Amino acid sequence: TQLLEQSPQFLSIQEGENLTVYCNSSSVFSSLQWYRQEPGEGPVLLVTVVTGGEVKKLKRLTFQFGDARKDSSLHITAAQPGDTGLYLCAGVSGTASKLTFGTGTRLQVTL
């Protein structure tokens, strides 16, 4: 079983602060996705990274895929209350062609 460990598990910050969420595994993935899930809803895809070392930006969110394609990070600049939610990374293995989800990081941004 491929495990994806996310850290931190919980994060409570104030509006305007910066934060980084990490997603680590001992396995290599062909691609990695990040999802955000709000209460009472299913996860929604934010981004997919495919190439080792790849960096993608989505407004105030910056996603990076590790050079060895075993880890990834999500950096949020100037967090806002609307960023509150559960952030999930998910790895795609080339052989299985299915997503394995990480343990999740629950973010709360307060005014």
Next chain:
Amino acid sequence: DAGVIQSPRHEVTEMGQEVTLRCKPISGHNSLFWYRQTMMRGLELLIYFNNNVPIDDSGMPEDRFSAKMPNASFSTLKIQPSEPRDSAVYFCASSLQTGLKLFFGSGTQLSVL
């Protein structure tokens, strides 16, 4: 466009009862996934279908769980008999191909008393 539709949104049942969860994937998607989410174990893949055929059911907890996809627009996940430890949020998701972007439904909150 309609997204993935799951029913019911909430289900409360007693231990030993049969529970059937339903899912309608996005039209044109040929991969369908059933996930279970709990605080303790996170989001776990139970089973997935490709072109209505079950490909990997290794995540199904035990024989009490079964899933079917009789056609491209409908799938069910059945638990018989249900147990309190089955209480969780069950999500259905679909995608154009496996390994690509998943579109999730809003989930079914199952409580087994």
